[in-house]
Amino acid sequence: METYVLENLDSFNLIHIFECGQCFRWNKNEDGSFTGVVKNTVINVIEQENKFVFTGVCKDGNFQEFIKEYFDLETDYSIYKEKLSKVDSYLKESIEFGNGIRILNQDLWECIISFIISANNNIPRIKKIIEKLSLNYGEKIEFNNKVYYTFPTPEKLSKATVEDLRGMGLGFRDKRIFNTTKMILEKQIDLDKIKNMETTDQMREELLKLDGVGPKVADCILLFSLKRMDVFPIDVWVRRVMNDLYIHNENEEKVNKKELLNLAEEKFLGLQGIAQQYLFYWKREMGA
DNA sequence: TCCCAGGCGGTAG
DNA sequence: CTACCGCATGGG
Numbered sequence: 001m002e003t004y005v006l007e008n009l010d011s012f013n014l015i016h017i018f019e020c021g022q023c024f025r026w027n028k029n030e031d032g033s034f035t036g037v038v039k040n041t042v043i044n045v046i047e048q049e050n051k052f053v054f055t056g057v058c059k060d061g062n063f064q065e066f067i068k069e070y071f072d073l074e075t076d077y078s079i080y081k082e083k084l085s086k087v088d089s090y091l092k093e094s095i096e097f098g099n100g101i102r103i104l105n106q107d108l109w110e111c112i113i114s115f116i117i118s119a120n121n122n123i124p125r126i127k128k129i130i131e132k133l134s135l136n137y138g139e140k141i142e143f144n145n146k147v148y149y150t151f152p153t154p155e156k157l158s159k160a161t162v163e164d165l166r167g168m169g170l171g172f173r174d175k176r177i178f179n180t181t182k183m184i185l186e187k188q189i190d191l192d193k194i195k196n197m198e199t200t201d202q203m204r205e206e207l208l209k210l211d212g213v214g215p216k217v218a219d220c221i222l223l224f225s226l227k228r229m230d231v232f233p234i235d236v237w238v239r240r241v242m243n244d245l246y247i248h249n250e251n252e253e254k255v256n257k258k259e260l261l262n263l264a265e266e267k268f269l270g271l272q273g274i275a276q277q278y279l280f281y282w283k284r285e286m287g288a
Numbered sequence: 289t290c291c292c293a294g295g296c297g298g299t300a301g
Numbered sequence: 302c303t304a305c306c307g308c309a310t311g312g313g
Contacts, residue, residue, distance in 0.1 A: 021294060122293040125311060171309030214296045235294035280294080
């Protein structure tokens with residue numbers, strides 16, 4: 001068991017980070033701490049008097065480096081916030097609201113599967129399905145006398161038949177998960193190659209070949225795992241907030257996607273991904 | 289009960 | 302190329 005304590009972290013709020021919709025495997029405990037499974041490690045984080053205490057058993061490498069990498073602690077979010085706050089008063093307000101958001105460095109494989117599951121689904125159920133997959137196909141780890149499961153590897157998940165997957169509550173996404181797992185396992189799509197590609201467009205083109213990965217899911221993967229800050233995943237909430245703020249179309253479903261992308265590019269200038277996160281979180285938490 | 293969910297794939301026009 | 306539809310399931 002290792003502990004890492006950090007003081008005076010800028011732009012770091014546990015609720016904002018874990019509940020802004022980017023990740024699915026973190027849960028809040030009664031003491032206000034959060035526990036999550038990251039790669040082969042279970043991590044607990046708690047905020048105590050302006051200090052953040054990270055606890056975990058790190059099986060791959062140095063625990064402190066692991067935390068710094070995963071929580072994106074090398075990135076200075078004040079620069080992002082400063083730029084975006086100048087866009088207009090809406091951005092300013094959304095940033096004040098989601099002040100402590102940070103984009104986690106999530107595992108590419110896990111991110112792909114998780115966001116295929118997210119299609120036409122709600123967050124509580126997405127989390128349930130991912131837990132069930134992990135329980136059935138992941139590795140068991142104990143932490144503080146509790147049992148956790150790692151996210152299944154492609155090898156392990158490939159043992160599941162389409163029927164098995166249907167039994168996990170995946171619904172119509174069963175075949176998509178099955179096919180994508182196979183494509184990745186057989187290296188028809190090489191994830192390491194994607195990580196090393198030059199441009200966002202090259203990465204997106206490759207991701208779109210995976211079954212169940214369309215424009216929205218690809219952009220989520222690009223933002224949440226490949227750290228492409230210039231992508232702008234458009235879901236119902238983002239469409240809603242962009243329409244309310246800038247377009248004022250009576251029928252928000254009719255708002256053209258290209259129009260939204262152009263607008264986002266023009267306004268947020270390479271920081272569409274970050275802007276999207278603040279706006280998404282703000283809109284979803286504030287409601288209506 | 290009924291509507292909806294961080295959409296996608298397929299098909300028709 | 303765009304427009305539409307069906308899809309499984311369960312949360313609220």
